[in-house]
Structures are given as C-alpha cells and as structure tokens.
Amino acid sequence: MPDTLTSVELRPLVLPTSIDAPDAGDYLEMVRVRNAVYREISGHHDHAIAPDELLPYLPSTPDTERRMWIVLDDGRVVGRIGLDFPLEHESTVAFWLIELLHDAWGRGIGSAAYELVERTARERGRTVLQSWAEHPAAAGPQLSAPTGFGEIPHDHAARFYLRHGYALEQIERNSAFDLQGSFDVVERLLAEAQEAASGYRLVRWSPPTPAEYAPSYGWMKSRMITDAPAAGLDFDEEDWDAARVARHDAIHLDGGRLLQVTAAQHIASGELVAFNELVIGRDRTRATHQEDTLVLKEHRGHRLGLLVKCAALMSWRRVAPDSPRVLTYNAEENRPMLDINEAIGFVPIAYNGAWKKVLT
Ligand SMILES: CC(C)(COP(=O)(O)OP(=O)(O)OC[C@H]1O[C@@H](n2cnc3c(N)ncnc32)[C@H](O)[C@@H]1OP(=O)(O)O)[C@@H](O)C(=O)NCCC(=O)NCCS
Structure with a gap:
C-alpha cells in the first residue's frame, strides 16, 4: 500500500x-x-x-x-x-x-x-486478465471497440483500465423491456415463431431441473461459452455435467430466487436445442434479469430465439406481474440477437466495456 x-x-x-x-x-x-x-x-x-x-x-x-x-x-x-x-x-x-x-x-x-x-x-x-465495467453515456471523446460495433466514453474507468495496460475488446449493450406495457407485439411474434418452428415444442421449468432435461440443458449451458460472440476475449470451454447443473439450481433455490427456463425441444430427437432464462428475487416487484439465451448452431434459422424469448415473456407476465422491467445484456456485434430484442421492444439503456490484459 x-x-x-x-x-x-x-x-x-x-x-x-x-x-x-x-x-x-x-x-x-x-x-x-x-x-x-x-x-x-x-x-x-x-x-x-x-x-x-x-x-x-x-x-x-x-x-x-x-x-x-x-x-x-x-x-x-x-x-x-x-x-x-x-x-x-x-x-x-x-x-x-x-x-x-x-x-x-x-x-x-x-x-x-x-x-x-x-x-x-x-x-x-x-496470464489473461479480463474485466467488465459500465461506462455511463457522456459527451466528449469516445473509445470504439475493435469489433467495429459500439463505443463508450473515455471516462474515469476507461482511463483506469488503459493506465493499467488493458485493451478494450468488446462493447456489451444493456437493454430493458417494459413489463408493464403492451404485450401485443410479443404475442404476435410468438405466433409467427411458432409457425416457423413446427418441428419443435416448448418446455418450461424452474429448479430443480427435471432429470430428463438435465443432460441437454447442461450441454446448452456449456455452448454459451463457445457459441456466443466473444470478440478478442478468452473463455475456457466448460463442462456442465449433472452435478454442475445441480449446483446452478442450488444457487437459485438457496437464495430464494426464481429462475424460469423456457426451452425448445426438437421433437424428432427429444433434445433441447434453444433456451432462455429469466430470474427474479424474492421481491417480485423488483426488476427481472434475463440470463442466458441460446440457440444451438445446428438449429439456427427456425426462429427459435424469438420463440423461447417471447414464450418466456408471455409466461412471466403471470409469474411476476408486478416486476417493472427485464434487463438483458448482448454483445453489440450480435446482430441476430439484437434484432430479436429490438423487434420484441427491448431498448438500450447502458453500455459496458469488456477489457483484457495479457501478462508477460
Ligand atoms: C475504476 C475505479 C476502480 C478506479 O479507482 P480509483 O481509486 O479512482 O483509481 P485511482 O485513484 O488509482 O486512479 C484514478 C486516477 O486518479 C489519479 N490518482 C491516483 N492517486 C492520486 C492522488 N493521490 N491524487 C490525485 N490523483 C490521484 C490516477 O493517476 C488516475 O488518474 P487518471 O484518471 O488521469 O488516469 C473506480 O473509479 C470505480 O470503482 N469505478 C466504478 C466501478 C468500475 O468501473 N470498476 C472498473 C473495474 S471493475
């Protein structure tokens, strides 16, 4: 010191x-x-x-x-x-x-x-140190991400990272959906998605994860690391066996937080191939947080992202009718996911920088 x-x-x-x-x-x-x-x-x-x-x-x-x-x-x-x-x-x-x-x-x-x-x-x-921070919108000089998507102000936190040898790798958009407004658009998009996804059916649960879903839910959780855009950031591949799924369940159960998983099941194989997670604390009048959403690569192009998100929101209206809004985070270069969110009615409220330093 x-x-x-x-x-x-x-x-x-x-x-x-x-x-x-x-x-x-x-x-x-x-x-x-x-x-x-x-x-x-x-x-x-x-x-x-x-x-x-x-x-x-x-x-x-x-x-x-x-x-x-x-x-x-x-x-x-x-x-x-x-x-x-x-x-x-x-x-x-x-x-x-x-x-x-x-x-x-x-x-x-x-x-x-x-x-x-x-x-x-x-x-x-x-040797690879990584960190995220919210950089509130501000006038003045901005820093652009090397991905070519998004910028943040050259603020106190940005100067702190740069001074300590960090590079800005990616911008993450924080968006919000108003849960107290109209669901007409969500309802219409859900109907469209259901029509495009005829070989799939929706399933939904809250922890504990039913044993029949644990293996394919675990597989999808492990694909979050490999299939979401990571720009220049480094992530290890993760192995999500049944014990890890159970640990994830326990975090929510022990803290009294409600996790809703909405998944699309490929009818022919029985595998789960897309999912969305919404979480709220015990106080159901507080904000909702959208955690992971993913469509496995082999099943993209059937509007499954739209399907699981809209189905999740429609259900959530009954689960947490007093929650004011849902917050979500997406890479600013993740156009397919942002297209879905924007169509549903999510609007950007903040931007985070993802920073990385490689030690020599
Ligand atoms: C980012 C954050 C951790 C920086 O902490 P901090 O204590 O302000 O950082 P320091 O004081 O060490 O350095 C900040 C500035 O103060 C200057 N400074 C340090 N000691 C000083 C002193 N004794 N007198 C005057 N200035 C000083 C530094 O030179 C630096 O100047 P610069 O902005 O021109 O580069 C802090 O602002 C924070 O908590 N922000 C919110 C959370 C966040 O964004 N965290 C980022 C990492 S997750």
Missing part, C-alpha cells in the same frame, strides 16, 4: 454461513456498498440484490475459485474487490472487479486494489 494511503485497508472477505451469523458484518457492508456503487453508476436500483440472495453465488465451487476483499478507508467500507479463477483444465484466465464508492475515487485506492489483483493472479499462474 502506498504511504499516502495509510488509512486504507484491503481486507480478505470471509463469507458468513448465513446473514444472521455473528461474523456477517463485513459481508453485509460489502453488499450494501456493492448496491450503492451500482446505483451511483447506473442511476437506478435494478442491479441491487438482497444479502441473503447474493450469498449462495459467492463461495468457491468445483468450477470457480473465488477471492474477495473489502476496501476500508479509516474503518469505513468504501468498496470491494473480486477475483475469479475458473478451474477448467489448464485455465490461464482470471476475471476481476474493483468497485469503489464515488467519493473514494481519484486517490490511488483503485490502483492499490489493482496491484493486489494482478499480483494474486500472477501467483495463481494466470
């Missing part, structure tokens, strides 16, 4: 067994600051999550080794640091985040946190 930052402490976060545990204080502060940071950046509260709902996402698993720290200034928690090491065979990558309250910016705290991130990743033998 630089001499000028004597009041600052980067403290490893020990996860409590529950939010009521006597040692849960640091964790609860971390969640409070996390939610406040996202609100400061985005201007809305839709990224917030309750402490007991976040907790199941955070422990290390057989798939990912996870380290976290809280950042304290004079004893006050002002931010957090997260560092993930995927545990796929011979992985070289690490994913990290540093999130500080606005009033702590510009004093070198982020750089001290970054030094810890890079040192820890090196010690763990990882």
Whole structure:
C-alpha cells in the first residue's frame, strides 16, 4: 500500500454461513456498498440484490475459485474487490472487479486494489486478465471497440483500465423491456415463431431441473461459452455435467430466487436445442434479469430465439406481474440477437466495456 494511503485497508472477505451469523458484518457492508456503487453508476436500483440472495453465488465451487476483499478507508467500507479463477483444465484466465464508492475515487485506492489483483493472479499462474465495467453515456471523446460495433466514453474507468495496460475488446449493450406495457407485439411474434418452428415444442421449468432435461440443458449451458460472440476475449470451454447443473439450481433455490427456463425441444430427437432464462428475487416487484439465451448452431434459422424469448415473456407476465422491467445484456456485434430484442421492444439503456490484459 502506498504511504499516502495509510488509512486504507484491503481486507480478505470471509463469507458468513448465513446473514444472521455473528461474523456477517463485513459481508453485509460489502453488499450494501456493492448496491450503492451500482446505483451511483447506473442511476437506478435494478442491479441491487438482497444479502441473503447474493450469498449462495459467492463461495468457491468445483468450477470457480473465488477471492474477495473489502476496501476500508479509516474503518469505513468504501468498496470491494473480486477475483475469479475458473478451474477448467489448464485455465490461464482470471476475471476481476474493483468497485469503489464515488467519493473514494481519484486517490490511488483503485490502483492499490489493482496491484493486489494482478499480483494474486500472477501467483495463481494466470496470464489473461479480463474485466467488465459500465461506462455511463457522456459527451466528449469516445473509445470504439475493435469489433467495429459500439463505443463508450473515455471516462474515469476507461482511463483506469488503459493506465493499467488493458485493451478494450468488446462493447456489451444493456437493454430493458417494459413489463408493464403492451404485450401485443410479443404475442404476435410468438405466433409467427411458432409457425416457423413446427418441428419443435416448448418446455418450461424452474429448479430443480427435471432429470430428463438435465443432460441437454447442461450441454446448452456449456455452448454459451463457445457459441456466443466473444470478440478478442478468452473463455475456457466448460463442462456442465449433472452435478454442475445441480449446483446452478442450488444457487437459485438457496437464495430464494426464481429462475424460469423456457426451452425448445426438437421433437424428432427429444433434445433441447434453444433456451432462455429469466430470474427474479424474492421481491417480485423488483426488476427481472434475463440470463442466458441460446440457440444451438445446428438449429439456427427456425426462429427459435424469438420463440423461447417471447414464450418466456408471455409466461412471466403471470409469474411476476408486478416486476417493472427485464434487463438483458448482448454483445453489440450480435446482430441476430439484437434484432430479436429490438423487434420484441427491448431498448438500450447502458453500455459496458469488456477489457483484457495479457501478462508477460
Ligand atoms: C475504476 C475505479 C476502480 C478506479 O479507482 P480509483 O481509486 O479512482 O483509481 P485511482 O485513484 O488509482 O486512479 C484514478 C486516477 O486518479 C489519479 N490518482 C491516483 N492517486 C492520486 C492522488 N493521490 N491524487 C490525485 N490523483 C490521484 C490516477 O493517476 C488516475 O488518474 P487518471 O484518471 O488521469 O488516469 C473506480 O473509479 C470505480 O470503482 N469505478 C466504478 C466501478 C468500475 O468501473 N470498476 C472498473 C473495474 S471493475
């Protein structure tokens, strides 16, 4: 830690067994600051999550080794640091985040946190470091992604990445769909998609994943990494066996969050070949998050993406009638997916940068 930052402490976060545990204080502060940071950046509260709902996402698993720290200034928690090491065979990558309250910016705290991130990743033998940040729209100079799609302002966070040797690889669009408006378009598009997808039928479930669907759902989850546009980012191939599907189920079940999986089943083979995931916390008046959506490569061209998305939204209107909107994220160069979202009525609300550094 630089001499000028004597009041600052980067403290490893020990996860409590529950939010009521006597040692849960640091964790609860971390969640409070996390939610406040996202609100400061985005201007809305839709990224917030309750402490007991976040907790199941955070422990290390057989798939990912996870380290976290809280950042304290004079004893006050002002931010957090997260560092993930995927545990796929011979992985070289690490994913990290540093999130500080606005009033702590510009004093070198982020750089001290970054030094810890890079040192820890090196010690763990990882050489490809990747990170995402929202860059709120702002006037002035912009940075373009090397994909040729999208740009972000040359803002404080962008300067931070560039100063620490990172390159902008991809822009991700964050879009929102108004769940309180008309569903006429969704209904019409669903009918069109059903007509084009005559060899497929829709299935839907919430965790626990029915045993009959676990293998092909696991296969589709593993294809998210290989079949979605990754620009210059590095991802390991993932193996989603039944145990990993069960761990994914448990995160939602343990936190009381509702996951709805809507999938298209290829009638001839019985395989699931396209899916969409919507998630909401226990408070059903809060925003909904769209997680993975994918059509397996061999089954593209039958409007299955439109089918699973529209069917999911139609069902969601009954599941969470008071949720105001759905948030989703897509690569800005992913035209086929953006076409679907735009047709349904999703509108862009923010842009994220995906940043990468290769250590020498
Ligand atoms: C991006 C982020 C982590 C940077 O943290 P930070 O503490 O502001 O970073 P630093 O203070 O180390 O560096 C920022 C600037 O302050 C300058 N600075 C550092 N120490 C300073 C000091 N003592 N006095 C004055 N300026 C200082 C740096 O030189 C740098 O200047 P630059 O913008 O011209 O490059 C922080 O803004 C943040 O949490 N943003 C929201 C979340 C986010 O976008 N995270 C990105 C990674 S996930």
